[in-house]
Amino acid sequence: MQVNGSTRIVDVGSALDLVLSGDPTLLRIVGLSLTVTVTATLAAAAIGIPFGAFVATSRFRGRSAIIVMLNALMGLPPVVVGLALFLALSRSGPLGGFGLLFTPSAMIIAQTLLILPIIAALTRQAIEDLWLEYAHELTAMQIGPIGRIMTLVYEGRFALATILLAGFGRAAAEVGAVMIVGGNIDGFTRVMTTTIALETSKGNLELAIGLGIVLIALVMVINAATWALRAWADRHAG
Amino acid sequence: MQDRIVDDPTSLTGSDGPLVRLERVSYTAGDTPILTDLWLDIASGPPTILLGPNGAGKSTLLKLLMGLVAPTEGNLEARRVLGGRLPRMAFVFQRPVMLKRSAAANVAYALRAAGRSTSGNAIRDLLDRVALDHLRDRPARRLSAGEQQRLALARALAREPDLLLLDEPTASLDPTATKAVEDIVANVAREGVKVVIATHDMGQARRLGGDVVLVVGGRIAERSATEDFFKRPSTEAARRFLAGDLVLST
Amino acid sequence: MRLSFLATLALALVPIGAASVGAQETSIVVASTTSTEDSGLFKHILPLFQAKTGIDVKVVAQGTGQALDTARRGDADVVFVHAKALEEKFVADGYGVARFDVMYNDFILIGPKGDPAKVTGGKDVVVALKAIAATKSPFVSRGDKSGTHSAELKLWTVAALDPQKDKPDWYREIGQGMGAALNTAGAMGAYVLSDRATWISFKNKDSLEIAVEGDTRLFNQYGIILVDPKKHPxxxxxxxxxxxxxxxSAEGQNAIRSYRIDGQQLFFPNSEQAQRKKAG
Incomplete structure (x- = not known):
C-alpha cells in the first residue's frame, strides 16, 4: 500500500499488533462503537419494523407517498442528518434543554434517524411480499390487522434479521453525523470511525489502518453470524 | 369479513333450512364477469361437490361462501345454527401456505386464532385426526405436499367448523396422498361437518359426493344428487362435460 | 420470541438513559482546537486536573472559529483557542466572561524536501510567502477559519498578497484540520503553515520538512475563556x-511545560500568574 505518493509503506502487520495487544483505550473505543450502533439499530428496529409492516399490510390515503418518501430517505446523507440534529440538540436549539449534544445519546439518535428509513423501507418491501403469499390464508383464519403484522414479522424474521444487519452496517460505518453531534470527545464519544478520521489526520496511519481492520472484521463477523443463522433456519425452521 | 352475511335471526331459521343461501349473486372482477346470477342453497348433509372445468368460477364461489370476497350483486345469507350463532367456516386452499414453524405450532396457531385452548391434548387430537402426530416437530415447510394438505385440514378443523370449504385440495397430489386426504374429508363429513369441495376430478366427485353442482362459465349449469348426475345428467352441458368435451358456457 | 425481543429492547434503552445521566456528573465541555487536541497536550494535563478536582473535562476539538461558534451557541463551558482578535470579540460581544493568556507556541512554514520556491532555511516568513507566490509553488491552506488559518491570512496580508480572494491554481484551500492539511501537503509536495505542536507530534512527516521558523510574526498565543453564564444559564x-x-496556576503551567514529544517542549506557558512569579 503506497501512501502520500512517496515510497513509504504502511506496515499492516504492526497495525494488527496494535489491535491485537488489547489496548484498553482501543477496547473502550470498540465497545462504545458497538453500544451506540447496537442501541441505534434496536431502536430503529423497534420503530421501523412495526411501521414498515403496517404500511405493507394496510391500504390508506397517502400510502404511496409514504413509500416513495421512505425509499428516498434511505439515501439520507449522514452529514445532513448530523447537522440537522446538531442544530436541534444545541443549547440554542429547540431541544437544547436536554443537554444531549456531545453525548453518546446524541450519537445514538443520529444513527437511529439515519437507518430508520432503511429499516422501515426494506421491512415494508419484505413484509408486502410475504403478505401477498399469506393474505388469503390469514384472512380465512380471521387474523386481525395487529395479528397479521405480528405473524408476518415472525414469519419474515430471517429476512428482517438481514435488514437489521444492513442497518447496523450503515450505522457502524458512518462518520459524519456522529462526528458532528458526538464531538469526538476522547474517552466519551470517540468511536471507531471518528478515531480513524482523527488518527489519519494526525498522520498516525498504522493505528487508523488497525482500527479499520477491526471495523471490517466486526462487520464481517456479524454478517457471517447472520448467514449461519439463516442457513441453520433453512435447515430447521423451513 | 362477515359483513355480507345478513344477521337476521328471522331469516332462514329451522333445522332443515340451508346453512348458507345465495340469491341472485354475481361477482365481477373489474369488467370481467366471473360469476353470474347464482341461486344456491348449501344445506347440512353429505358433501357438495363443485364440479366444472378450470376457470369456471369454482374457486371464486368458494371464496364468496367464505366471505373472502364480497358479491358485486345479490345476497348471501347465513343461517343461525343451533345455539343461535352464525355457522363457523374454515377454508383449505389448493396450495396451503404453511407457517414457518413446526407442524404442531401451525395447529397451535390456528387454535389460537380460533380463540381455543392450545393445550398439548388439543394439538395432539387434531394431528391424530390427520395422522400427522408422529411428525409434530417437523418444520411444516419440510413436509411433503400431501402432509402439508393434511396439516392444512388440521388447521381448518381447529376452527371447529360447521362448514368446511376445500378448493381443489388434491389437485397437486399423487394417488396415495389423494386417498389420505379424501379419507379424512369423508370422516369429517360423517361427523356432521358440511363439506363443500371444488374439484375437476370426476372420480373424486363420485367417491365423496352427496350432490354435485356443475359450474360452467360462471353459471350453475346443473345441480343433482351425485348418482343422478353421473347416470342421468339432465342438461346438455352436463352430458357434454361427462363426455369429456370442452364446455365453455351453458 | 416476542417476549425476549421486548426484553432486548428494554435492555437496549438502558444505555440511552445511563448516558444522559452520565453527562450530568461534574464534567465540563471545553471547545478547543484540533492543534491542541492532536498534539496530545490534553491527554497529558487533563488526568492531573481530574485527579486533583474530580472534574471530568470533555474536549471537543474544532477549528478556532468553529470552537468559538460552539461556545456562542452555549454548547461548551470553556473555550481554549488561539486567535486573539476573535477571542476578544467573543468577550466583547458578551459571550465570554474574560480572556486569559495561557501559553504560546509558534507557527512554522513546512515545505517539501525538493523546495521548489527555494525558501528553506530562511528566517523571514513574508519573504518566503512572496517567493512561493512568485514561483507558483503549491500551497495548502486550512481554509477552515481556524486560528492557524487566520494567522496564515494575516501573513499574506503583510506580504501584500491575497490568494484567498484571487484563488490562483497553486493555492489550495482544503477546509480541514491541521493534520489533514499536513497529509495533503505531503501528498501534493506543497508548502503549508502549521503550528509547531502538531508538526512535532505528526507521524507522517515523510517528504516534508521545516522551511521557515523563528520569525517573530509566527508567534501563536493561546487564550482561555469561560462562557458567560449570563448568556447561557x-x-x-x-x-x-x-x-x-x-x-x-503554577501547577497547570508546569503541567503544560512538562509536556514533551521526543524531548521537545511543545507549548510555552505564559499566563499572567506565571509571568508574575517569574518576575517576583
Missing part, C-alpha cells in the same frame, strides 16, 4: 472557572 461556571484557574 446552564453553563457550569464553577467547575469551568476551576479549570481555568488551574490551567493558569
Amino acid at each position: 446552564h453553563v457550569k461556571a464553577k467547575p469551568g472557572q476551576a479549570f481555568i484557574d488551574w490551567v493558569l
Whole structure:
C-alpha cells in the first residue's frame, strides 16, 4: 500500500499488533462503537419494523407517498442528518434543554434517524411480499390487522434479521453525523470511525489502518453470524 | 369479513333450512364477469361437490361462501345454527401456505386464532385426526405436499367448523396422498361437518359426493344428487362435460 | 420470541438513559482546537486536573472559529483557542466572561524536501510567502477559519498578497484540520503553515520538512475563556472557572511545560500568574 505518493509503506502487520495487544483505550473505543450502533439499530428496529409492516399490510390515503418518501430517505446523507440534529440538540436549539449534544445519546439518535428509513423501507418491501403469499390464508383464519403484522414479522424474521444487519452496517460505518453531534470527545464519544478520521489526520496511519481492520472484521463477523443463522433456519425452521 | 352475511335471526331459521343461501349473486372482477346470477342453497348433509372445468368460477364461489370476497350483486345469507350463532367456516386452499414453524405450532396457531385452548391434548387430537402426530416437530415447510394438505385440514378443523370449504385440495397430489386426504374429508363429513369441495376430478366427485353442482362459465349449469348426475345428467352441458368435451358456457 | 425481543429492547434503552445521566456528573465541555487536541497536550494535563478536582473535562476539538461558534451557541463551558482578535470579540460581544493568556507556541512554514520556491532555511516568513507566490509553488491552506488559518491570512496580508480572494491554481484551500492539511501537503509536495505542536507530534512527516521558523510574526498565543453564564444559564461556571484557574496556576503551567514529544517542549506557558512569579 503506497501512501502520500512517496515510497513509504504502511506496515499492516504492526497495525494488527496494535489491535491485537488489547489496548484498553482501543477496547473502550470498540465497545462504545458497538453500544451506540447496537442501541441505534434496536431502536430503529423497534420503530421501523412495526411501521414498515403496517404500511405493507394496510391500504390508506397517502400510502404511496409514504413509500416513495421512505425509499428516498434511505439515501439520507449522514452529514445532513448530523447537522440537522446538531442544530436541534444545541443549547440554542429547540431541544437544547436536554443537554444531549456531545453525548453518546446524541450519537445514538443520529444513527437511529439515519437507518430508520432503511429499516422501515426494506421491512415494508419484505413484509408486502410475504403478505401477498399469506393474505388469503390469514384472512380465512380471521387474523386481525395487529395479528397479521405480528405473524408476518415472525414469519419474515430471517429476512428482517438481514435488514437489521444492513442497518447496523450503515450505522457502524458512518462518520459524519456522529462526528458532528458526538464531538469526538476522547474517552466519551470517540468511536471507531471518528478515531480513524482523527488518527489519519494526525498522520498516525498504522493505528487508523488497525482500527479499520477491526471495523471490517466486526462487520464481517456479524454478517457471517447472520448467514449461519439463516442457513441453520433453512435447515430447521423451513 | 362477515359483513355480507345478513344477521337476521328471522331469516332462514329451522333445522332443515340451508346453512348458507345465495340469491341472485354475481361477482365481477373489474369488467370481467366471473360469476353470474347464482341461486344456491348449501344445506347440512353429505358433501357438495363443485364440479366444472378450470376457470369456471369454482374457486371464486368458494371464496364468496367464505366471505373472502364480497358479491358485486345479490345476497348471501347465513343461517343461525343451533345455539343461535352464525355457522363457523374454515377454508383449505389448493396450495396451503404453511407457517414457518413446526407442524404442531401451525395447529397451535390456528387454535389460537380460533380463540381455543392450545393445550398439548388439543394439538395432539387434531394431528391424530390427520395422522400427522408422529411428525409434530417437523418444520411444516419440510413436509411433503400431501402432509402439508393434511396439516392444512388440521388447521381448518381447529376452527371447529360447521362448514368446511376445500378448493381443489388434491389437485397437486399423487394417488396415495389423494386417498389420505379424501379419507379424512369423508370422516369429517360423517361427523356432521358440511363439506363443500371444488374439484375437476370426476372420480373424486363420485367417491365423496352427496350432490354435485356443475359450474360452467360462471353459471350453475346443473345441480343433482351425485348418482343422478353421473347416470342421468339432465342438461346438455352436463352430458357434454361427462363426455369429456370442452364446455365453455351453458 | 416476542417476549425476549421486548426484553432486548428494554435492555437496549438502558444505555440511552445511563448516558444522559452520565453527562450530568461534574464534567465540563471545553471547545478547543484540533492543534491542541492532536498534539496530545490534553491527554497529558487533563488526568492531573481530574485527579486533583474530580472534574471530568470533555474536549471537543474544532477549528478556532468553529470552537468559538460552539461556545456562542452555549454548547461548551470553556473555550481554549488561539486567535486573539476573535477571542476578544467573543468577550466583547458578551459571550465570554474574560480572556486569559495561557501559553504560546509558534507557527512554522513546512515545505517539501525538493523546495521548489527555494525558501528553506530562511528566517523571514513574508519573504518566503512572496517567493512561493512568485514561483507558483503549491500551497495548502486550512481554509477552515481556524486560528492557524487566520494567522496564515494575516501573513499574506503583510506580504501584500491575497490568494484567498484571487484563488490562483497553486493555492489550495482544503477546509480541514491541521493534520489533514499536513497529509495533503505531503501528498501534493506543497508548502503549508502549521503550528509547531502538531508538526512535532505528526507521524507522517515523510517528504516534508521545516522551511521557515523563528520569525517573530509566527508567534501563536493561546487564550482561555469561560462562557458567560449570563448568556447561557446552564453553563457550569464553577467547575469551568476551576479549570481555568488551574490551567493558569503554577501547577497547570508546569503541567503544560512538562509536556514533551521526543524531548521537545511543545507549548510555552505564559499566563499572567506565571509571568508574575517569574518576575517576583
